[in-house]
Amino acid sequence: MEKIIEEALSGHVGETGGLITGLRHVQERCGFVPRDTVRIAADLFNISQAEVRGVISFYADFRDEKPGENHIRLCVAEACQSVGSRQIERELTDKYSIAMGETSASGEVTIEPVFCLGLCSCAPAAEVNGKLISRASAKRITNEVGG
Ligand code: FES
Structure with missing residues (x-):
């Protein structure tokens, strides 16, 4: 290393x-x-x-811990909040039993908040393993993760 x-x-x-x-x-x-x-x-x-x-x-983009196998970044800035990103956050954190910023016990998923992914006009926005998702939903995000 x-x-x-x-x-x-x-x-x-x-x-x-x-x-x-x-x-x-x-x-x-x-x-x-x-x-x-x-x-x-x-x-x-x-x-x-x-x-x-x-x-x-x-710089919030630097992580000092090894992320999960799948890395979800959910935008929680205002434009995305106004169209439901906090609801998506609740659904994802419930599904994986973790809080934002944490990695699931299995190491399958890390969920991190971000403050704008540049997709405000098609909010809510997320990124899964580097792939941007516009008009995101918890279902679309978990489908991208693979379950
Ligand atoms: S505020 Fe969410 S992508 Fe810009």
Whole structure:
């Protein structure tokens, strides 16, 4: 894992915004940003570990825990709330017995809130494993997950 993290980060040292780009590559390759990333990034970019932690915690897209096999992102911003995203949230969290931001005990599903997926005109919106779903419903989302 350490080698993967180093490879993902090292090509971006010295670039403007290189830390963020590197962290995104770490997440793409690992599925999340493992704890060791903080130390490795601080060494490579010659900054403090607190600065790296600050960047990871500032951007909601960075996950510091391994996600479930299926990754659901449900928009809970205003346009989507106005047409039912909170109801979808209730249905999904009931179905998988988890709260938003959690992974099911089986590891099958992670559900995360997001604040706008750029599909406001066809809200409610969600994303399942990277696939955008407009005019989403709990049924459409769970069908995409596979059950
Ligand atoms: S507010 Fe939900 S996609 Fe923009």
